[in-house]
Amino acid sequence: MRTVFWFRNDLRVHDNPGLAAASVAAQQAGVPLEAVYVATPQTWQRHDLGPRRADLLLRRVNALGGELAARGIVLHCLTVPRFCDLASALVQWLGQAPVALYANRELPLDEVRRDEAVCARLGAQGIACHWYDERCVLPPGQVLTGAGDMFKVFTPFSRAWLKQVLANGVRVAPLPAAQGTPLVWSDWACDYPRLPSDAWPVAEQAVRQQLWDFARYQAVAYAENRDLPAVAATSRLSPYLALGVISVRQCLLALIEALGQLPVDKASPGFAWLNELIWREFYQHLLALEPRLSRGEPFKPEMAALGWRHDDTQFALWCQGRTGYPIVDAAMRCLNQTGWMHNRLRMIVASFLTKDLQLPWWWGERYFMQQLIDGELAANNGGWQWSAGTGADAAPWFRIFNPTTQSQKFDPHGHFIRRYLPELADVPDSDIHAPQRWLQQRGRQSDYPAPMVEHAVARELTLAMFRALAD
Numbered sequence: 001m002r003t004v005f006w007f008r009n010d011l012r013v014h015d016n017p018g019l020a021a022a023s024v025a026a027q028q029a030g031v032p033l034e035a036v037y038v039a040t041p042q043t044w045q046r047h048d049l050g051p052r053r054a055d056l057l058l059r060r061v062n063a064l065g066g067e068l069a070a071r072g073i074v075l076h077c078l079t080v081p082r083f084c085d086l087a088s089a090l091v092q093w094l095g096q097a098p099v100a101l102y103a104n105r106e107l108p109l110d111e112v113r114r115d116e117a118v119c120a121r122l123g124a125q126g127i128a129c130h131w132y133d134e135r136c137v138l139p140p141g142q143v144l145t146g147a148g149d150m151f152k153v154f155t156p157f158s159r160a161w162l163k164q165v166l167a168n169g170v171r172v173a174p175l176p177a178a179q180g181t182p183l184v185w186s187d188w189a190c191d192y193p194r195l196p197s198d199a200w201p202v203a204e205q206a207v208r209q210q211l212w213d214f215a216r217y218q219a220v221a222y223a224e225n226r227d228l229p230a231v232a233a234t235s236r237l238s239p240y241l242a243l244g245v246i247s248v249r250q251c252l253l254a255l256i257e258a259l260g261q262l263p264v265d266k267a268s269p270g271f272a273w274l275n276e277l278i279w280r281e282f283y284q285h286l287l288a289l290e291p292r293l294s295r296g297e298p299f300k301p302e303m304a305a306l307g308w309r310h311d312d313t314q315f316a317l318w319c320q321g322r323t324g325y326p327i328v329d330a331a332m333r334c335l336n337q338t339g340w341m342h343n344r345l346r347m348i349v350a351s352f353l354t355k356d357l358q359l360p361w362w363w364g365e366r367y368f369m370q371q372l373i374d375g376e377l378a379a380n381n382g383g384w385q386w387s388a389g390t391g392a393d394a395a396p397w398f399r400i401f402n403p404t405t406q407s408q409k410f411d412p413h414g415h416f417i418r419r420y421l422p423e424l425a426d427v428p429d430s431d432i433h434a435p436q437r438w439l440q441q442r443g444r445q446s447d448y449p450a451p452m453v454e455h456a457v458a459r460e461l462t463l464a465m466f467r468a469l470a471d
């Protein structure tokens with residue numbers, strides 16, 4: 001029976017459960033395993049796939065094609081406009097011969113519905129679909145409260161998650177068997193707006209090396225500097241986890257290999273990094289178990305009535321990095337120029353948009369998806385709702401970051417700010433976080449905008465907005 005593996009957001013050869021199972025099935029059937037990838041540019045546009053992330057994705061598909069070809073596996077690339085065109089395209093391409101299709105599950109609602117439609121259509125043609133879990137260490141639905149519900153806050157989820165992981169251990173799927181002689185891969189193209197993503201290597205081996213190097217040499221010190229945007233102290237693996245170039249299980253195993261064991265208690269070196277991987281897992285589970293998150297609804301339903309302001313002009317200033325708050329502006333310009341933003345800065349700019357400007361969190365969420373090289377629905381939605389006070393979070397809505405004190409604390413000498421705001425290059429450290437007075441004294445106020453809002457005033461307006469909901 002013809003055996004086909006369908007690649008989606010799991011663009012890797014190692015630890016790919018669906019691919020490994022398809023390889024075994026093909027061997028048993030005595031047929032060569034084939035693989036397919038289907039681009040859907042119109043749906044990509046609707047899902048806000050930005051030009052940098054698209055470039056990384058398409059470069060990765062080509063690299064994967066080469067890696068599979070080296071193992072004798074052919075990757076067929078198709079293009080259809082939308083998800084809803086996929087079922088017909090697959091039926092047509094797979095043809096009449098007996099076929100088994102293998103794939104890994106995806107969690108966002110549109111993807112789930114797409115797969116249900118494909119499964120029904122293929123089932124009607126007598127084509128069996130086999131589904132596997134790959135996105136998380138523990139599949140969504142497996143980490144629940146005693147009452148069988150999803151955890152609504154992170155800490156108890158992480159405890160329950162750790163308990164199961166320690167009890168079950170972490171295993172990765174075997175490599176698919178090499179078959180026949182290596183094939184030749186010819187680059188495939190898909191018409192979609194792109195911006196260069198060359199700063200990010202796409203060979204699976206290079207990404208695995210990046211993971212091992214981080215686990216061996218940096219994971220232990222991660223807790224010390226991970227909040228400082230001027231220091232390269234985090235793994236920068238998120239674009240690869242988002243596209244599935246590496247798996248979260250591989251991350252855990254790299255950590256175990258580097259440290260001798262999983263760092264499970266808070267004080268142990270490496271725990272802080274593990275904790276971030278559990279945050280990732282938490283948001284993946286939430287997305288899978290709360291389909292309304294994929295529809296843009298707040299996690300806390302009562303927050304749907306919040307009176308966000310809809311001010312396009314202020315939103316444009318935030319997007320362009322012209323708010324008059326240097327840490328916010330440097331972060332946004334970094335995002336616009338490179339597609340990357342450090343986690344601490346994501347929290348600061350998201351808090352600024354929602355709590356200083358009272359603009360809708362979903363505007364920021366969408367802009368991030370369009371710009372970020374690692375844009376990913378679960379983490380992005382989770383991060384934005386956490387920042388806006390509408391999300392799965394134990395902290396109360398009145399937690400409001402002060403952008404200036406955040407800047408003093410996490411970029412004390414303004415190294416990061418100066419990298420992206422060259423107009424402030426000569427402002428001394430003492431004034432870099434609020435440079436307007438210093439510039440004014442030198443007659444240079446036109447170099448940099450005045451703050452678009454006064455934080456203390458904005459904070460009161462936000463508190464009033466949330467209180468109005470409670471009344």
Ligand SMILES: Cc1cc2nc3c(=O)[nH]c(=O)nc-3n(C[C@H](O)[C@H](O)[C@H](O)COP(=O)(O)OP(=O)(O)OC[C@H]3O[C@@H](n4cnc5c(N)ncnc54)[C@H](O)[C@@H]3O)c2cc1C
Pocket residue numbers: 226234235236237238239241242276277279280281283341342343344346347350368372374375376377379380381382383384387
């Ligand atoms: C408003 C906002 C939006 C965000 N949008 C995204 C997004 O679109 N895609 C994305 O991958 N992450 C997002 N994050 C989470 C986080 O900022 C990034 O994962 C992290 O900055 C990536 O850098 P790194 O790979 O060096 O992470 P590291 O610090 O090395 O962490 C390792 C991995 O853990 C995961 N991780 C780390 N922090 C978080 C977190 N807070 N939530 C979920 N997973 C986490 C990521 O997969 C990351 O690669 C967002 C956070 C906020 C506050």
